[in-house]
Amino acid sequence: MNGYALLVENCSDFVGICDIDFNLIYVNRAGKLLLGLENHAKLPNVFNFFSPSDAAFIAETFIPKVLRQGSGEIEIRFRHFETGAAIWMGYSVLVLRDADGKATGYATISRNIDSRKKAEMALAQERTLLAERVKERTRELSLANAELARANRLKNEF
Known part of the structure; x- marks a missing residue:
């Protein structure tokens, strides 16, 4: 494992990457533990991380802003997949782009607050x-x- 991969995997914050359709590609160990995903073989869609009302806000308001500005940050509740408990997170998102500048996905570093x-x-x-x-x-x-x-x-x- 290279230095960057070691850094991300051992970071105590939630680190995740998803494609442009919000299908998760990667979540680090801390993120899986924090949200009760350690026993899930398949990673859920990003919008499943939020309550329905928060997911609507993320999809309709926050993500369009992130696309326009390139990044964004908000305090919002994630949910624990085993218990359903709400967990307040500092949700920081940035757009991933290809060499032509086309959006290909999103990355997040989110902190448990x-x-x-x-x-x-x-x-x-x-x-x-x-x-x-x-x-x-x-x-x-x-x-x-x-x-x-x-x-x-x-x-x-x-």
């Missing part, structure tokens, strides 16, 4: 809860201030 995305979502949820608590506490304090002002007026009138 699942832990980071889950932490970001938990933080956003906590911020929302905190904002709700602040709003509720502010309302309670406003009511208490109004009651104190009323009591002060009554005291002054007495």
Whole structure:
């Protein structure tokens, strides 16, 4: 195995190559382990890596952009083929072209960002809860201030 092949095969990120029709040609060992493909003899079509709604976005929006620009990057959920679990990935794709410039396929180096995305979502949820608590506490304090002002007026009138 040459140096490049060793690098790709031992990379901890998902590395894959597909033809122009999105049939997978290659997925490295880390990619197979990450997505539960180690026991699959035949590699699935690229769009099977995503939920149906995400696959539609990839096909209709993201890939046309990649074709126009030559590459693209997005954060999206892949799915584990054994468990069905969603795995957040930093999905980086580039167009492979022949000597005449004709698109012949796509390559990806994608990174597992699942832990980071889950932490970001938990933080956003906590911020929302905190904002709700602040709003509720502010309302309670406003009511208490109004009651104190009323009591002060009554005291002054007495």
